Amino acid sequence: MSIGDNGSARGSIGSGLVVENLHVAYGGVPAVRGISLEVKAGEAVGLIGPNGAGKSSTLLAIMGAIGRTGRVLVDGRDIAGLPPEKVVRTGVALVPEGRHVFAELTVADNLRLGAVGRRDRSGYAEALEQILTMFPILRDFGHRQAGLLSGGQQQQLAIGRALMSDPDILMLDEPSLGLSPTAVDTVFEALDLIRGAGKAVLVVEQRAEFTIAFCDRTFVLHDGEITLTLKPEDAEKVDVLTKAYFG
Amino acid sequence: MMSQLIQSIVDALSAGATLGLAALAIGLVFGVIRLANFAQAEIITGSAYCLIFTWDLGWYVAIPLSILVAIAMSLLMEFAVFSRMRTANPATLLIASFGLSFLIQRVYELMFSNNVRTAPVASGLAQTVEFAGVRVQLLSIATIVIAGALLLGLQLFLTRTSQGLQLKAAAADFKTARLVGIPAGRVIGLSFALSGILSAAVAFVLTVQTGAVGPSFGVQITILALVGAVIGGIDKISGSLAGGFLVGFATSMLATWLPQEMSNFKDAFVFVLVIGVLLFRPSGLLIKGRGVART
Numbered sequence A: 001m002s003i004g005d006n007g008s009a010r011g012s013i014g015s016g017l018v019v020e021n022l023h024v025a026y027g028g029v030p031a032v033r034g035i036s037l038e039v040k041a042g043e044a045v046g047l048i049g050p051n052g053a054g055k056s057s058t059l060l061a062i063m064g065a066i067g068r069t070g071r072v073l074v075d076g077r078d079i080a081g082l083p084p085e086k087v088v089r090t091g092v093a094l095v096p097e098g099r100h101v102f103a104e105l106t107v108a109d110n111l112r113l114g115a116v117g118r119r120d121r122s123g124y125a126e127a128l129e130q131i132l133t134m135f136p137i138l139r140d141f142g143h144r145q146a147g148l149l150s151g152g153q154q155q156q157l158a159i160g161r162a163l164m165s166d167p168d169i170l171m172l173d174e175p176s177l178g179l180s181p182t183a184v185d186t187v188f189e190a191l192d193l194i195r196g197a198g199k200a201v202l203v204v205e206q207r208a209e210f211t212i213a214f215c216d217r218t219f220v221l222h223d224g225e226i227t228l229t230l231k232p233e234d235a236e237k238v239d240v241l242t243k244a245y246f247g
Numbered sequence B: 001m002m003s004q005l006i007q008s009i010v011d012a013l014s015a016g017a018t019l020g021l022a023a024l025a026i027g028l029v030f031g032v033i034r035l036a037n038f039a040q041a042e043i044i045t046g047s048a049y050c051l052i053f054t055w056d057l058g059w060y061v062a063i064p065l066s067i068l069v070a071i072a073m074s075l076l077m078e079f080a081v082f083s084r085m086r087t088a089n090p091a092t093l094l095i096a097s098f099g100l101s102f103l104i105q106r107v108y109e110l111m112f113s114n115n116v117r118t119a120p121v122a123s124g125l126a127q128t129v130e131f132a133g134v135r136v137q138l139l140s141i142a143t144i145v146i147a148g149a150l151l152l153g154l155q156l157f158l159t160r161t162s163q164g165l166q167l168k169a170a171a172a173d174f175k176t177a178r179l180v181g182i183p184a185g186r187v188i189g190l191s192f193a194l195s196g197i198l199s200a201a202v203a204f205v206l207t208v209q210t211g212a213v214g215p216s217f218g219v220q221i222t223i224l225a226l227v228g229a230v231i232g233g234i235d236k237i238s239g240s241l242a243g244g245f246l247v248g249f250a251t252s253m254l255a256t257w258l259p260q261e262m263s264n265f266k267d268a269f270v271f272v273l274v275i276g277v278l279l280f281r282p283s284g285l286l287i288k289g290r291g292v293a294r295t
Helices: A056-065 A085-087 A107-117 A123-135 A136-140 A149-161 A179-195 A208-214 A234-235 A238-246 B002-033 B038-058 B059-080 B090-112 B136-158 B160-171 B172-180 B182-208 B219-232 B237-257 B259-279
Strands: A015-026 A029-040 A045-047 A067-075 A093-094 A170-174 A198-204 A219-220 A224-230 B126-133 B134-137
Touching: A015 A056, A015 A198, A015 B160, A029 A056, A029 A198, A029 A219, A029 A224, A045 A056, A045 A179, A056 A085, A056 A093, A056 A170, A056 A198, A067 A198, A085 A093, A085 B172, A107 A123, A107 A149, A107 B126, A107 B160, A107 B172, A123 A136, A136 A198, A170 B259, A179 A198, A179 A208, A208 A219, A208 A238, B002 B038, B002 B134, B002 B136, B002 B160, B002 B172, B002 B182, B002 B219, B002 B237, B038 B059, B038 B090, B038 B182, B038 B219, B059 B090, B059 B182, B126 B136, B126 B259, B134 B136, B136 B160, B160 B172, B160 B182, B172 B182, B182 B259, B219 B237, B219 B259, B237 B259
Parallel strands: A045 A198, A045 A219, A093 A170, A170 A198
Antiparallel strands: A015 A029, A015 A067, A219 A224, B126 B134
């Protein structure tokens, strides 16, 4: 697969991420209550909702970073019991909230680390070149400490690092958090390319209108449950957005 | 006076290097699994016993064996105890390491008795040499060279190899490292193994210094190393190293320059320095900001 050649989807119908009846609890307090969703290859799906709705918990549970019940299928394979580092090797990558680049390491080293989870080592150089083409700033600042980059640049690095593992499914937790409007545009243009290249994209966001317009489908979460499913054309319907956030 | 000053600086550099290595051994493991391993004292002691008991076989047998013993003990502690406490908080892990430390000390007592065991380990290094009127113990120079070589090797490993880079990333942010695909078990094992190697180096220097090893041989330096790691910034590998070096350097200088009647209070002065640092830099000298929260 090539990230750069816009529109050349590689995923076949039926491949992607399937979540069935997902439950997460912290110390007995439920955070996610029976969520089911599907993200197909070449599709972007959004998760929106107020703080504490269970959006980030959903992503972390899919990654195996927190305990869960329910089924998570990646390209048809049940990934129950796998720790995060092994989930990455099934073709799932997460760009965590707050970016979490390795601040003291260089941009180049951050990208190298992203490749640790690759299933196919032989495509390393090609993948790196595609990412540097998508985010030229990472090429320019390859030897700079990641912690010295701006928020938008760090977000590009975090996405680039995740892509270095060559995931079929890319999940992003609030990629626009703390970014300028220009930086947000850059990030979502890249996500559009990634979707166009056939990857399944699952994005958690606070910017409801923006997310609904971008994603093929957007689920609204309230108290750990999906309460509404929205289409791109719902993005400008104020009553729908109000209902999404205030019930 | 000048020669005494230079001599004391060389001795202090040597003491700082030893404590820096011990603190670095603690910081490497802490960075990855949030464990301030007090039982590192027993790894130092075990490695030192090995030197004492095998020195007659030749240094080329004793030194590699002592390193292997330290690595094996370190990995065994991880496997038998700490790997079963992954979700425990740092305070619980610290208490567990205290318990493990006391347990192993009792085992040493049972195996080797309370009496110290002695051997002329690298006794040639106890000699002093004179450069331009300055008398310096060979061991001080050897310690500085050993520490420098280990630090250079570690630096090359951490920056030039994929495994080292993974360890560095895991020490900086373990949760994110796992989300990126870095295998948790491998980097944890690696951090314990490296910690074992550093502990073996500390054991060698201390054994040459004293020539005698008892069940609590490694405790004193481990306490100081923990203190050093905390004041340097245990959250950061370089912080632990710098803090350990600072405490070792200061302790040695105070031992030399404090008036005779105050020399018994040398440790009190060191801890005043520690309190002062922690009052103004509670997260450690090399950590920016006040918090050390990890998400």
